[in-house]
Amino acid sequence: MSATAHNNRVIDCRHLRFRWRRRGPLILDLESLTVDQGEMVFIAGPSGSGKTTLLNLLTGVGVAEEGRVAVLGQDLAAMGGSRRDRFRADHIGYIFQLFNLLPYLSLLENVLLPCRFSRRRRLKAAGGRANDQRATAADTKPAGGQRTALAAEARRLLAHLDLGDPYLLKQPVAELSVGQQQRVAAARALIGGPELVIADEPTSSLDMDRRESFVQLLFAECARQGATLVMVSHDRSLEHLFDRSILLDQINRAACAPAGPER
Amino acid sequence: MMATLTLAWKSLLNRRYTVGLTVLAIALAVALLLGVERLRYEAHSGFTATISDTDLVVGARSSPVQLLLYSVFRMGEATSNISWRSYRHIADHPRVNWTVPLSLGDSHRGYPVLATNSDYFQYYRYADQRPLELKQGTQFEDVFEAVLGYEVAQKLGYQPGEEIVIAHGADDVAFVRHDDMPFTVVGILAPTRTAVDRTIHIPLEGFEAIHLGWEAGVPLPGRQVSADDARERDLTPKTITAFLVGLDSRAASFQLQRYVNNYPREALTAILPGVALHQLWDLLGTAEQALRLISWFVVGVGLLGMLSAQLSNLEARRREMAILRAVGAGPRYILMLICGEALLLALLGAVLGTVLLYAMIIGAGGLIEARFGLFIGLGGLRPMELAYLGIVLLAGLVSGLIPAIRAYRQAVVNGISMRM
Numbered sequence: 144m145s146a147t148a149h150n151n152r153v154i155d156c157r158h159l160r161f162r163w164r165r166r167g168p169l170i171l172d173l174e175s176l177t178v179d180q181g182e183m184v185f186i187a188g189p190s191g192s193g194k195t196t197l198l199n200l201l202t203g204v205g206v207a208e209e210g211r212v213a214v215l216g217q218d219l220a221a222m223g224g225s226r227r228d229r230f231r232a233d234h235i236g237y238i239f240q241l242f243n244l245l246p247y248l249s250l251l252e253n254v255l256l257p258c259r260f261s262r263r264r265r266l267k268a269a270g271g272r273a274n275d276q277r278a279t280a281a282d283t284k285p286a287g288g289q290r291t292a293l294a295a296e297a298r299r300l301l302a303h304l305d306l307g308d309p310y311l312l313k314q315p316v317a318e319l320s321v322g323q324q325q326r327v328a329a330a331r332a333l334i335g336g337p338e339l340v341i342a343d344e345p346t347s348s349l350d351m352d353r354r355e356s357f358v359q360l361l362f363a364e365c366a367r368q369g370a371t372l373v374m375v376s377h378d379r380s381l382e383h384l385f386d387r388s389i390l391l392d393q394i395n396r397a398a399c400a401p402a403g404p405e406r
Numbered sequence: 407m408m409a410t411l412t413l414a415w416k417s418l419l420n421r422r423y424t425v426g427l428t429v430l431a432i433a434l435a436v437a438l439l440l441g442v443e444r445l446r447y448e449a450h451s452g453f454t455a456t457i458s459d460t461d462l463v464v465g466a467r468s469s470p471v472q473l474l475l476y477s478v479f480r481m482g483e484a485t486s487n488i489s490w491r492s493y494r495h496i497a498d499h500p501r502v503n504w505t506v507p508l509s510l511g512d513s514h515r516g517y518p519v520l521a522t523n524s525d526y527f528q529y530y531r532y533a534d535q536r537p538l539e540l541k542q543g544t545q546f547e548d549v550f551e552a553v554l555g556y557e558v559a560q561k562l563g564y565q566p567g568e569e570i571v572i573a574h575g576a577d578d579v580a581f582v583r584h585d586d587m588p589f590t591v592v593g594i595l596a597p598t599r600t601a602v603d604r605t606i607h608i609p610l611e612g613f614e615a616i617h618l619g620w621e622a623g624v625p626l627p628g629r630q631v632s633a634d635d636a637r638e639r640d641l642t643p644k645t646i647t648a649f650l651v652g653l654d655s656r657a658a659s660f661q662l663q664r665y666v667n668n669y670p671r672e673a674l675t676a677i678l679p680g681v682a683l684h685q686l687w688d689l690l691g692t693a694e695q696a697l698r699l700i701s702w703f704v705v706g707v708g709l710l711g712m713l714s715a716q717l718s719n720l721e722a723r724r725r726e727m728a729i730l731r732a733v734g735a736g737p738r739y740i741l742m743l744i745c746g747e748a749l750l751l752a753l754l755g756a757v758l759g760t761v762l763l764y765a766m767i768i769g770a771g772g773l774i775e776a777r778f779g780l781f782i783g784l785g786g787l788r789p790m791e792l793a794y795l796g797i798v799l800l801a802g803l804v805s806g807l808i809p810a811i812r813a814y815r816q817a818v819v820n821g822i823s824m825r826m
Binding site: 195196198199202204205224225228229231232233237239242243244245246247248256257259260261331343 | 410413416417419420725726728729731732733734735736737738739821822823
């Protein structure tokens with residue numbers, strides 16, 4: 144899209160300014176924020192630092208009034224709303240702090256949820272992560288064959304995340320432990336090989352001793368898929384595990400206001 | 407598209423109890439709406455089809471609707487009779503082509519008995535000028551012979567050759583039966599879906615014979631007459647209840663109506679059946695409107711129930727919406743999801759309501775036909791009913807817009823975060 148975009152730059156934010164309302168207070172005012180491909184980046188975002196706003200802009204749910212947000216070299220602000228939604232479906236895996244799973248879907252269906260919204264991720268997941276060129280071949284598979292391939296890929300991912308027990312797959316997702324739910328969410332974020340995985344406080348609902356192992360699993364699987372990981376948290380106890388950490392309240396010149404619409 | 411539909415369906419299944427109740431409420435409302443409409447339609451077409459090709463109905467002075475109801479539909483009772491002489495006099499009017507005398511008042515096991523003559527079989531027409539046909543046997547010829555309407559024979563299981571006893575008056579009370587002069591069934595009419603099916607036809611002479619000695623309304627002691635004695639008497643009736651008139655041209659109707667209404671020797675009323683039917687509809691129109699209004703209100707209440715369920719569900723479904731947003735669903739998808747859900751529930755309600763309607767027709771149609779003489783057809787949905795269903799669906803869609811727009815706004819405002 145842009146000639147100046149770095150080839151291996153996954154996130155490239157420049158001169159970013161955002162406010163909720165015209166003439167309202169600035170929420171976000173970033174000179175620059177970049178993340179390279181394959182990086183595991185920790186963003187420390189205490190409340191009031193503009194964390195939510197930044198996540199909205201990175202996922203293309205919101206648009207900055209000024210500046211440029213490029214993800215994978217594509218300027219999100221230049222896209223229309225529905226194209227941004229499709230872009231998010233295709234390229235971004237997202238993990239919430241809590242309540243990641245739809246209770247009316249089975250565990251496997253939850254993992255495969257992004258494949259319903261993104262053809263690209265569906266084909267990639269069905270074709271096998273290892274060689275993407277098979278994706279086109281997977282498209283010609285009969286529907287049943289594709290479904291089997293998708294389920295196999297989901298099971299493979301779950302096994303990597305220590306959820307290989309076939310007994311678990313039959314459980315209603317609401318009966319999984321929080322730690323299990325978060326790992327299912329990780330599998331969902333990773334299915335179909337999105338280039339960028341964003342995790343919003345994914346560990347804050349976990350026990351202390353589970354947090355590190357969760358992050359390590361996430362690291363391992365992102366590394367295996369070549370995905371870039373951005374984890375946002377106000378809890379800095381895990382910061383040391385990451386390649387790099389960014390302190391949002393320091394780079395955000397509009398930060399500090401503990402009140403405001405950050406809520 | 408298919409994938410999102412299955413997702414929406416699973417979400418609905420997850421809430422199946424509240425959703426089921428919503429659908430049930432809509433279905434009951436739809437069944438009521440369609441039921442009222444069908445009842446109205448069937449009543450209209452049934453009544454209209456009962457009499458055809460008759461230009462005038464003449465009876466004792468009364469309101470046109472009342473005369474029509476008792477003479478043609480066997481509903482209610484005549485206030486008084488008219489004399490045989492007046493009848494003969496009017497029947498001899500040069501513009502009159504044919505007449506059919508009718509005498510009513512007796513019954514057999516709840517079915518009305520109509521005394522008439524062979525002209526009835528020759529001239530009476532129903533639906534689109536269709537004549538009466540015998541399914542079995544022959545017309546009556548002897549004084550004590552009877553021809554049964556189709557339903558009478560069916561329900562009571564009579565065959566030609568069997569004898570029936572006629573009760574005095576409309577109620578079948580045991581002590582006022584004409585059991586000394588039974589009638590022999592000689593014929594059974596083919597079904598007409600009109601009041602004829604529920605009628606027992608006997609000759610006027612027979613009617614006269616069984617009432618010999620009954621001048622006071624009850625059998626007087628010492629004045630009873632045996633059947634054989636009765637045959638010896640002059641059985642020309644002194645009075646009849648009403649008569650149907652066919653004219654040489656329809657244009658003469660008003661002329662003859664005026665003639666009858668001003669008949670000097672007796673207070674008579676002549677009605678044009680079509681006009682009297684219209685008066686009847688006008689009379690019933692208000693009640694019909696009220697019924698229709700009530701059923702639309704019930705539909706409204708059902709849809710309001712859906713609206714309130716959807717609105718209160720939005721709060722509980724924030725998590726679901728946030729997850730869908732995160733995996734790539736746009737605000738418009740959320741809008742369509744909620745709206746589509748409302749439309750789907752309305753559709754399910756409409757389909758289930760229609761099924762309920764048909765189940766009720768199958769289940770209770772016989773009862774309604776037996777009790778009220780109203781035949782409810784099992785035919786397909788008529789354009790009016792389809793239009794009603796369309797309105798229900800449209801209203802469902804519109805009511806779904808309200809929670810859908812709320813959810814849309816929420817999706818835009820909340821962003822990617824899950825605000826609980």
